[in-house]
Amino acid sequence: xxxxxxxxxxxxxxxxxxxxxxxxxxxxxxxxxxxxxxxxxxxxxxxxxxxxxxxxxxxxxxxxxxxxxxxxxxxxxxxxxxxxxxxxxxxxxxxxxxxxxxxxxxxxxxxxxxxxxxxxxxxxxxxx
Numbered sequence: 045x046x047x048x049x050x051x052x053x054x055x056x057x058x059x060x061x062x063x064x065x066x067x068x069x070x071x072x073x074x075x076x077x078x079x080x081x082x083x084x085x086x087x088x089x090x091x092x093x094x095x096x097x098x099x100x101x102x103x104x105x106x107x108x109x110x111x112x113x114x115x116x117x118x119x120x121x122x123x124x125x126x127x128x129x130x131x132x133x134x135x136x137x138x139x140x141x142x143x144x145x146x147x148x149x150x151x152x153x154x155x156x157x158x159x160x161x162x163x164x165x166x167x168x169x170x171x172x
Contacts, residue, residue, distance in 0.1 A: 051091075051092070052092055053092065053093065054092065054093040054094070054095055055092065055093070055094055055095070055109070055111065056094075056095040056096075056097055057094065057095070057096055057097070057107065057109065057111075057157075057159070057161055058096075058097050058098075058099045058104055058107065058159075059096045059097065059098065059099060059158075059159050060099050060104065060158075060159050061158070061159075062080075062083070062085060062096065062098050064158050065085070065096050065157070065158060065159065066080065066085050066096065068130075068157055068158050069087055069094065069096070069157070070087070072125065072128045072129065072130060073125065073130075075087040075088070075089055075094065076088040076089075078093070083097060083098040084096065084097050084098070089113070094111075105160070106159055106160035106161045106162070107161060109161065110161075110162045110163060110164060111161070111162075111163040111164070112152075112163070112164045112165075112166050113163065113164065113165055113166065114166055114167065115165045115166070115167050116167065117167070118139045118151050118152075118153060118165055118166070118167035118169075119139055121153075121165050122138070122139050122153040122155075122165055125155055125165075126155075130155045130156070130157075131155060131156040132153075132154070132155055132156075133154035133155060133156055133162060136154075137153060137154045137155060138153060139151055139152070139153040139165075140152065140153070142166075145168060147170065148168040148169060148170055148171075149168065149169050149170075149171055150166065150167075150168055151166070151167050151168075151169055152164050152165065152166045152167075153165045
C-alpha cells in the first residue's frame, strides 16, 4: 500500500543577501519571523515554514518556484506591498482575473522579491 504525502511543511528559497531578504519578508511582506541560524532564516506562513538559504554562488539566479499567498482583500494587500516598494511583475502584475471557479472568480497579482523570485497574491471573489 502506498503512503500518502502530507501537507507541505517547508519551502526553501535561495537568497543573495540574507539581511535584505529577512527585512523584505518580515517587514515589507509581513511574514512572521521565527528564527535565524548560520546561513538560514525561517518564517511561518500559516503553518508552513519558509526557509531562506544563503546562495553558495554569487551569480545564482532566482528559482522557478512561485509562492502563492491567499489574501482576503487582494487590492488592499497588493497596494500595501507596492507602496512599500515591492517590485510589480510586468506586464500585467496588477490584480487581474484568472479563472471562473463556479460561483466565484480567481484573481491574482504578481510581484518580485529582492532576489527576483516571483510571488503572487491570490483571492477568490464573488462577481459583482
